[in-house]
Amino acid sequence: MRTTDYTIRTATAADLDAARAVMLDTVYRDFGTGYVPRWHGDIIDLAGAYVTPDRHTLLVAVDAEGEVVATAALDSRGPAHPPNPLHVAEKYPSGVTAQLRRVYVRPEHRRRGLARRLVDELLAFAAADGGYRAVYLHTDPAVTGAEPFWRSLAKVVHDEREDAGGGQGIVHFDVPMPGGQEGPSDTMEMIVM
Numbered sequence: 001m002r003t004t005d006y007t008i009r010t011a012t013a014a015d016l017d018a019a020r021a022v023m024l025d026t027v028y029r030d031f032g033t034g035y036v037p038r039w040h041g042d043i044i045d046l047a048g049a050y051v052t053p054d055r056h057t058l059l060v061a062v063d064a065e066g067e068v069v070a071t072a073a074l075d076s077r078g079p080a081h082p083p084n085p086l087h088v089a090e091k092y093p094s095g096v097t098a099q100l101r102r103v104y105v106r107p108e109h110r111r112r113g114l115a116r117r118l119v120d121e122l123l124a125f126a127a128a129d130g131g132y133r134a135v136y137l138h139t140d141p142a143v144t145g146a147e148p149f150w151r152s153l154a155k156v157v158h159d160e161r162e163d164a165g166g167g168q169g170i171v172h173f174d175v176p177m178p179g180g181q182e183g184p185s186d187t188m189e190m191i192v193m
Contacts, residue, residue: 006069006109008117011058016046018068019060026104030143042073042101050075057125061105061114070105072118074098074125079136079172088158088172092136098126100137100175115149119175127178135175147171 011019023043028034035043042049050058050073061070078097081089092099100122105114126132137154141147141161154175160167 005064006112006114006117007062008059008114008121009062011046011051011060011071013047013051015060015062015068016051019058019071020044020046022068022071022104022106023102025106029107030104031140032142042075046073049073055129055131057122058102059118059121061109061118063109069109070114070118072103072115072122073101074122075101076132079138083168084138084170084172085158085160085163085167091157092134096131096133098122098129098132098135100135103137110145116153119153123175123178132177135177136173137175138170138172141169141171 020043023040024035027036027040027043033039046058050056053075056075057073059072060068063069076095076097077099078092078094079089079099100119103115103118103122123135126135136157137150139146139150150171150173154173156171157174158172160170160172
């Protein structure tokens with residue numbers, strides 16, 4: 001299947017169960033953690049987290065048969081401290097930071113450009129909002145392909161593996177805003193997970 005066989009669109013109420021399934025399958029299979037309420041509560045309430053709030057969005061990629069095969073979300077919540085490093089939380093405050101989240105593609109649909117297309121749509125959404133000054137995400141480098149993918153699109157702002165004790169092992173990224181806008185100043189940051 002080529003990338004042209006997929007449709008990227010804003011999730012509808014009818015897509016939420018299928019999007020949730022993609023996300024839960026990912027946290028169980030790829031992360032190996034299973035569902036952890038403090039980390040994954042948004043997955044259970046996708047409408048409340050991404051569909052209902054004006055400045056948030058949930059995108060899905062649908063294959064030629066109409067099946068949801070990938071997800072991507074954006075919200076206006078910056079990274080919290082703890083568990084994230086204080087300087088990261090200070091650099092990417094809520095309200096002016098678009099945080100990319102839940103960029104997940106089912107394994108059999110990977111390496112077809114879906115994640116990149118989804119991220120491009122999220123960045124366009126952030127730019128059109130007009131109130132976001134930065135885009136942030138964090139990722140777990142233990143997930144196959146995640147770190148190289150994000151390094152191809154974004155700048156590392158903090159790699160917890162370099163901290164004494166290794167922190168949570170998470171890598172934090174700043175994603176360039178569309179239209180040549182610069183990333184956050186020294187007082188802002190970005191993450192995706």
